[in-house]
Amino acid sequence: MDSRQLLQQYAAGQTDFKGIRIRSADLLEADLIGVNFSKAELSSGNFMLAYLTRVDFSETNLTNSRLSGANLNQAKLIRARLNNADLHGSSLQGADLRGAQLTLANLLDANLMDCDLRNANLSGANLSGACLRGANLREEGSNRSTNLRGANLHQTDLQGANLSGADLARVDLSQADLGDATLRGADLRGADLRGANLSGALLTEADLSEAILDNASLVNARLDRAKLIGTKANNSDFTSVTLADANLKHGSFIGSILIDAKLARCDASRADLTGADLQRSILSEGYFARTNLSQTNLTDAILIRAEISSANLNGAELTGATMPDGSTYRR
Numbered sequence: 001m002d003s004r005q006l007l008q009q010y011a012a013g014q015t016d017f018k019g020i021r022i023r024s025a026d027l028l029e030a031d032l033i034g035v036n037f038s039k040a041e042l043s044s045g046n047f048m049l050a051y052l053t054r055v056d057f058s059e060t061n062l063t064n065s066r067l068s069g070a071n072l073n074q075a076k077l078i079r080a081r082l083n084n085a086d087l088h089g090s091s092l093q094g095a096d097l098r099g100a101q102l103t104l105a106n107l108l109d110a111n112l113m114d115c116d117l118r119n120a121n122l123s124g125a126n127l128s129g130a131c132l133r134g135a136n137l138r139e140e141g142s143n144r145s146t147n148l149r150g151a152n153l154h155q156t157d158l159q160g161a162n163l164s165g166a167d168l169a170r171v172d173l174s175q176a177d178l179g180d181a182t183l184r185g186a187d188l189r190g191a192d193l194r195g196a197n198l199s200g201a202l203l204t205e206a207d208l209s210e211a212i213l214d215n216a217s218l219v220n221a222r223l224d225r226a227k228l229i230g231t232k233a234n235n236s237d238f239t240s241v242t243l244a245d246a247n248l249k250h251g252s253f254i255g256s257i258l259i260d261a262k263l264a265r266c267d268a269s270r271a272d273l274t275g276a277d278l279q280r281s282i283l284s285e286g287y288f289a290r291t292n293l294s295q296t297n298l299t300d301a302i303l304i305r306a307e308i309s310s311a312n313l314n315g316a317e318l319t320g321a322t323m324p325d326g327s328t329y330r331r
Helices: 003-011
Strands: none
Touching: none
16 A cells, blocks of 8 residues: 555545555645554655644654654554654644654654653654653653653753653753653753753752753752752752752852752752852751852851851851851841
8 A cells, every 4th residue: 555545545434554554655744633553664754744633653663754743632652663753843742652762853842742751762852942841751650761861852841741760861951941840869960951940840869960050940949868969050049949958069059049948957068159149048957068158148047057167158148147056146
């Protein structure tokens, strides 16, 4: 069967094309809503601008296919092979992509809202500008998560996405929107998060060591027991952030806003917080050995039992702060 015969049969009412084999199919702008293409061989096909809503592509080979601008809303792509496929500007809202292979796929500006990407392989994929708001990238009760190693997530919308335990080491997430996203235990070592929005994100026990967070927003984010060893987060907004028991050793937070931040029992030894705003922050039992706190604003901060004896406090504002011995600092 060729592309022309397939379209003729579809026009006659046929919708079941399970296991069909048409390599390099030409289905440009085709209307194939609700078709069953499961277990089909459709590699290198042209589906550009096609209407493919609720199509079943489960276990289908779509390697090297062109699907840019296609409408795949609510399509079933379970374990589909989409390696090196071009999905630029396509819409996959609500699609089921569990276990799909999307290695090196082009998903530039694609709409992946509310799609199911559990156990999918997106390694090396280009997701720059894509929208993954509400997408599920993590299977509960499993140690496995979506593979995003080497993916480009620049300016990607991941608001509310579940990325618990995801491997995002050295991934480009600059200017990405991760507001209210779940990143519990995620590996973000060396990730580029410059200008990213992480407001309200859950990053408990995440590893952000050596990550770049300059000019990022982490308002109301939770980073309990997170690792930020050597992390660079200058001029970032950490207002009302929770960093209890976090490891901030050797990190750089120059000029950052940490108003009302909770840093109880954190280890910020040798970190640089020059010029940071820590008004009303809680630093109880924190470890600030050789920490640079010069020019910081610690007005009304709580430092009960904090280790600051070797910290650099030159030019720091401490008015109203509760000092390690429980006394209130007065000018």
